[in-house]
Amino acid sequence: MKLWKHIEHLRNTAPLVHNITNFVVMNNSANALLAIGASPIMAHAKEEVPEMVKISNALVINIGTLDPTFIEGMLLAAKTAHELGKPWILDPVGAGVSHLRNSTIQKLLEYHPTVIRGNASEVVAVSSATGIKSKGVDSSMNSSDAVESGKELHKNLGTIVCISGATDYLISKGQIFEIQNGDPMMTKVTGLGCSLSAVLGAVLGASGADPEAIASVVAYFGISGELAKGLGPGSLQVQLLDHLYSIDQSTFENRLKICSYTW
Ligand SMILES: Nc1ncnc2c1ncn2[C@@H]1O[C@H](COP(=O)(O)OP(=O)(O)O)[C@@H](O)[C@H]1O
Numbered sequence: 056m057k058l059w060k061h062i063e064h065l066r067n068t069a070p071l072v073h074n075i076t077n078f079v080v081m082n083n084s085a086n087a088l089l090a091i092g093a094s095p096i097m098a099h100a101k102e103e104v105p106e107m108v109k110i111s112n113a114l115v116i117n118i119g120t121l122d123p124t125f126i127e128g129m130l131l132a133a134k135t136a137h138e139l140g141k142p143w144i145l146d147p148v149g150a151g152v153s154h155l156r157n158s159t160i161q162k163l164l165e166y167h168p169t170v171i172r173g174n175a176s177e178v179v180a181v182s183s184a185t186g187i188k189s190k191g192v193d194s195s196m197n198s199s200d201a202v203e204s205g206k207e208l209h210k211n212l213g214t215i216v217c218i219s220g221a222t223d224y225l226i227s228k229g230q231i232f233e234i235q236n237g238d239p240m241m242t243k244v245t246g247l248g249c250s251l252s253a254v255l256g257a258v259l260g261a262s263g264a265d266p267e268a269i270a271s272v273v274a275y276f277g278i279s280g281e282l283a284k285g286l287g288p289g290s291l292q293v294q295l296l297d298h299l300y301s302i303d304q305s306t307f308e309n310r311l312k313i314c315s316y317t318w
């Protein structure tokens with residue numbers, strides 16, 4: 056698989072990515088988007104969200120820190136993106152933890168996200184919240200349960216599903232990519248999953264709902280984390296930006312650990 060072209064295209068396109076995200080990761084996500092070659096804008100007020108969606112190439116909605124104003128802006132943004140055919144990604148942070156999160160997810164799913172990106176727990180919880188049969192949130196730490204839930208979500212919603220973890224999975228129509236890049240230390244830095252969702256927004260803005268392009272950026276992000284690993288989480292958080300910015304084709308291709316198969 057020649058995947059580097061997707062990274063080059065993203066850098067050459069410099070997509071404008073509209074983010075409605077959480078307070079914890081706003082800065083991380085904006086910097087990750089800049090580092091990978093995209094242009095971020097964070098805006099959630101209902102009074103300006105339709106204009107922001109219109110001028111942007113993609114939308115990222117992340118439910119990490121909800122409040123009524125954010126929820127109103129998210130629903131209007133998702134509605135606008137759906138009506139305009141703009142790609143958008145949902146990061147269902149903490150799915151299953153509260154009724155507020157589950158109910159917000161269900162309302163957002165009515166606007167057909169292009170991609171859902173969550174960890175194993177979140178993907179199983181989203182499928183449970185939508186009434187899709189799953190083995191319950193507790194078993195979600197088992198990635199094979201999460202993959203089954205992801206397949207159900209894809210079959211029922213038509214959404215591409217990215218499940219992050221020790222192995223990242225990208226589930227699309229008839230095809231699964233498995234990506235083994237990344238480092239366990241990445242789980243010790245808050246906001247890396249959210250930053251991954253943000254940069255997937257960038258590749259949606261550059262390449263649309265192209266599973267190979269999306270998988271390329273999943274791998275690219277994991278490789279950035281591998282290279283950023285130093286003394287501990289502090290240096291990883293900072294050095295991740297340097298590697299998102301500077302990884303070249305030979306480094307990417309030498310480190311890439313990806314396979315795909317049909318289902
Ligand atoms: N055990 C692991 N080994 C290697 N990489 C990991 C591991 N866990 C998570 N990652 C990587 O960390 C990033 C964030 O994923 P994750 O921690 O699953 O998201 P979240 O922060 O939303 O829970 C992804 O790039 C993923 O590949």
Ligand SMILES: Cc1ncsc1CCOP(=O)(O)O
Nearest residue numbers: 077079119245246247248249
């Ligand atoms: C800790 C926390 N609480 C609400 S949002 C958030 C950040 C989550 O970031 P990530 O899912 O990337 O770890």
Ligand SMILES: [Mg+2]
Nearest residue numbers: 148174248249
């Ligand atoms: Mg997360």
